[in-house]
Amino acid sequence: MVKDYGKDGARPISDKEGTFSTMKQTEIGLLPEEWDVNSLKEICKDMIQGINTAIDVPEYSFEGVPILKANNVIDGQIDLNNCEFISVKSFRKYSTRFHISKNDFLLSNIGARLGSGSIYLTDAVSVYAWNVMRLSPKKNIINPHYFSQILNSPYFNKLMINNQSGSGMGFVPKNVLQTFQIPLPPLPEQEAIAEALSDADAWIESLEQLIAKKRLIKQGAMQELLTPKKDWEVKKLGEVGKIYGGLSGKTKQDFGSGNSYYIPFMNVMKNVVTDKNFIEKVNLKQGETQNRVLKNDLLFNGSSETPEELGISSVLLDDIDNLYLNSFCFGFRIFDENVSPIFLSYIMRSPYGREVIFYLAQGATRYNLSKANFFNLEIAFPKSLTEQTRIATILSDMDGELEALEGQLGKARKVKQGMMQELLTGRVRLV
Structure with missing residues (x-):
């Protein structure tokens, strides 16, 4: 199963106490000498x-026994929010072969979520569908929580991706999956590794929950602050500013290099305030006439596959030389000094603004926003520019807090990935 370097070829690695452990060469790389490597077939009872x-269509019901599918067992979580249920009668039919026991691992084995999965931590009665593989680890060989961390690691994910079959939805046949090799430290070390990685998971989960809470608070604030009040005044957008188009006459070869920059489509779609770091190069010929994007301009997408995504707004709040707009969007330059650009960007993304845009969408398979309809669009504003600024500042501060938390979440995920790389290969020892 494993191959030693031998006396002259062994490699040392330092552990937490500063001493050294001998490494050996295995079929999956260098591992500590005390570790084994076993196949999933050897590790699992079934x-x-x-x-x-x-x-074999089950009898579905509004209540009953959950039937877990691939979208219910992803990213280390059991998600019952969109779970389907089968009747108790159907459960009895399937319970012997397709029941789930505590500490089983449910692996998404078909489709877009190939290789993602979760450990089942309860005694609650459930069954599972064909796009999930149940792996039941042998407790005397592998700690179930360590098993879960390995199967959610980049190492295992790479195995799944590289060994998938099928011309449509990818899948890994059972006979192939059984051959996958898993590093096995002694059980006490497995437990220590699992505990350390579980602490990292708890940190990530706490940040995710906090971000979800803050997003709900922001949604409520937008609903409250951006719903028109009786003393607000209504203005047509054609009375507030003017439209200009994005880049025109460009070819694929013009993008990716050059002396100018453009704002990509997704920058507009994702950001209330345009991200100055999310711009790309474009080549403009000498004397070429294109519309520049200036500070305080609003940017909109004028076409979408759904009316809900039509007319999404973003506002540029930075001075950037030689900046242009992608050809799928249009710009809007405000000339009314009593309209705050950032307030207008927020209100166009609010439930009120989205509803107004929704009824202007034209099309069947693809929806468009005409220039004439946009100019005639009536939007309610607080009469006071100070009040517009106050509202925009509150929402901007909330966005800033969310951005900071998402940055922390990104770092936490990177830390977890680094920990997995070190702990699951034995480069760092905890026992």
Whole structure:
């Protein structure tokens, strides 16, 4: 199963106490000498694909026993929010073969979520569908929580991606999955590794929950602050500013290099305030006439596959030389000094603004926003520029807090990835 370097070829690695452990070469790389490598077939009591609901259709019900599918067992979580249920009668039919026991691992084995999965931590009664593989680890060989961390690691994910079959939705056949090799430290070290990585997971989860809470608070604030009040005044957008188009006459070869910059489509779609770091190069010929984007300009997408995503706004609040707009969007330059650009960007993204845009969408398979309709669009504003600024500042501060938390979340995920790389290869020892 493993191959030693031998007396002259062994490699040392330092542990937490500053002493050294000898490393050996295995079929999956260098590992500590005390570690083993075993196949999933050796590690698991059984590996069983779930109920093929396309052939053996269960009796679904509004209440009953959960039937877990791939979208319910992703990213280390059991998500029952969109779970389907089968009747108790159907459960009895499937319970012997397709039941789930505590500490089983449910692996998404087909489709876009290939390789993602979660440990089942409760005694609650459930079954699982055909796009999930149940892996039941042998407790005397592997700690279930360590097993879960390994199966959610980049190492295992790479194995799944590289060994998938099928011309449509990818899948890994059971006979192939059984051959996957898993590093096995002694059980006490498995437990220590699992505990350390679980602490990292708890940190990530706490940040995710805080971000979700802050987003709900912001949604409530937008609803409250941007719903028109009785003393607000209504203005047509054609009375407030003028439209200009994005880049025109460009070819694929013009993008990616050059002496000018443009704002990509997704920068407009994702950001209330245009991200100055999310711009790309474009080549403009000498004397070429294109519309520049200036500070305080609003940017809108004028076409979308759904009316809900039409007319999404973003505002540029930075001075950037030689900046232009992608050809799928249009710019709006405000000339009314009593209208705050950032307030207008927020209100156009609010439930009120989205509803106004929704009814102007034209099309069947693709929706468009005409220039004439945009100019005639009536939007309510607080009469006072100070009040517009106050509202925009509150929402901007909330966005800043969310951005900071998302930055922390990104760092936490990177820390977890680094920990996995070190702990699951034995480069750092905890025992």
